[in-house]
Amino acid sequence: MADKVRLESNAFLYPMPVVLVGATVNGKPNYLAVAWITRVNYQPPLLGMALSKRHHTTRGIREHGEFGVSIPGRQLLAATDYVGLVSGSAVYKSKVFESFTGVLPHAPMARECPVAMACRVVQAVDLPSNEFFIGEIVEAFADPDVLTAGAPDIEKLQPITLTMPDNRYWAVGPPLGAAWSIGKSYQP
Numbered sequence: 192m193a194d195k196v197r198l199e200s201n202a203f204l205y206p207m208p209v210v211l212v213g214a215t216v217n218g219k220p221n222y223l224a225v226a227w228i229t230r231v232n233y234q235p236p237l238l239g240m241a242l243s244k245r246h247h248t249t250r251g252i253r254e255h256g257e258f259g260v261s262i263p264g265r266q267l268l269a270a271t272d273y274v275g276l277v278s279g280s281a282v283y284k285s286k287v288f289e290s291f292t293g294v295l296p297h298a299p300m301a302r303e304c305p306v307a308m309a310c311r312v313v314q315a316v317d318l319p320s321n322e323f324f325i326g327e328i329v330e331a332f333a334d335p336d337v338l339t340a341g342a343p344d345i346e347k348l349q350p351i352t353l354t355m356p357d358n359r360y361w362a363v364g365p366p367l368g369a370a371w372s373i374g375k376s377y378q379p
Contacts, residue, residue, distance in 0.1 A: 206352035206361055209271060212240065213259035213290065213299035214251030216279060220290040220299035223248040224275030226353040227321075228260070236328040238310055241321040247279035249322055255297035256312040258326060261288075261304035264337075264349040265362060270303075271351060272360075293330045305337040305348055 207226035214221055228240035238260060242249045252258045263271045274284050288301035293309045300307035310326030337347040345363055352361045367373075 203355040209351040211261040215297040216251035219285045221279035222274045257295045257298040259298040259300035261301040261307040305334040
């Protein structure tokens with residue numbers, strides 16, 4: 192086996208899911224493409240995400256304590272990338288997606304996305320360049336055609352993933368095996 196090559200400590204996990212984070216800013220829905228997001232707790236269901244303190248969307252989340260998370264399919268790649276390229280403080284992005292809300296009025300979600308969640312902030316952590324928001328998933332929505340046995344199906348959803356630092360979008364590949372099962376056959 193070859194020796195390992197030392198990398199910079201500013202490494203990334205591969206791949207990262209790409210979502211649209213929605214917040215109400217100045218009374219209007221605003222969306223931002225985000226890949227620094229993950230599930231952080233089982234019960235209650237919590238999501239954690241890191242956003243730059245300078246983002247227009249961050250202002251809305253701070254102000255209202257709510258945000259929407261919408262999972263775009265690959266057919267929304269150009270629109271998703273667009274809302275990550277331009278700032279809502281300079282460009283009116285409310286019309287890029289058709290917004291809807293559930294019980295949280297300041298957590299806009301994109302109707303075009305096959306899966307969406309409304310979150311209430313339970314904690315915000317101030318980091319040197321980012322703010323890490325932990326939000327409880329208050330409600331979730333899905334298009335019926337992306338469900339299999341009542342749950343989102345990744346093959347039907349066709350989510351977008353991102354790798355950094357090369358900044359490339361990727362599709363999800365075929366399944367490799369059943370989690371918490373395939374390892375039963377492993378013999379050390």
